[in-house]
């Protein structure tokens with residue numbers, strides 16, 4: 365049996381964000397990264413010399429993710445830049461990533477823009493999806509359209525992934541993918 369996929373969003377679950385730049389959640393470290401796509405967006409907005417992107421990452425997340433019984437996949441707008449910038453800081457190997465055919469588009473059924481792409485990418489394999497933006501509508505649609513078990517795990521973007529989330533992921537893999 366191949367391992368289930370773990371589709372990883374970055375902004376929110378791994379890189380939490382809050383209203384105040386001074387309210388870093390406990391245990392996180394601050395990094396300033398020259399992310400190409402971020403700087404391009406800054407330039408498009410008229411900022412001539414974009415600053416690096418400030419990102420909070422938790423050093424325990426990489427080892428904790430590697431210990432899970434899943435095949436890890438980046439499911440984030442960072443795409444290949446997650447491998448370039450985040451994997452080394454988190455202690456993760458280079459991972460496959462979903463190369464979205466489109467991003468941030470509207471959906472006729474009100475789904476998150478990632479949902480249909482993720483189901484297509486999973487191609488029938490069991491998967492868990494960790495994200496701060498999904499809704500119960502996405503969960504219901506995936507259950508109706510994905511032929512294998514799937515878990516949608518919403519994460520609070522103010523805190524990122526917490527111990528309870530890792531427990532949910534471990535338990536689900538043991539129950540659904542063996």
Ligand SMILES: [Mg+2]
Nearest residue numbers: 373375376496
């Ligand atoms: Mg997110």
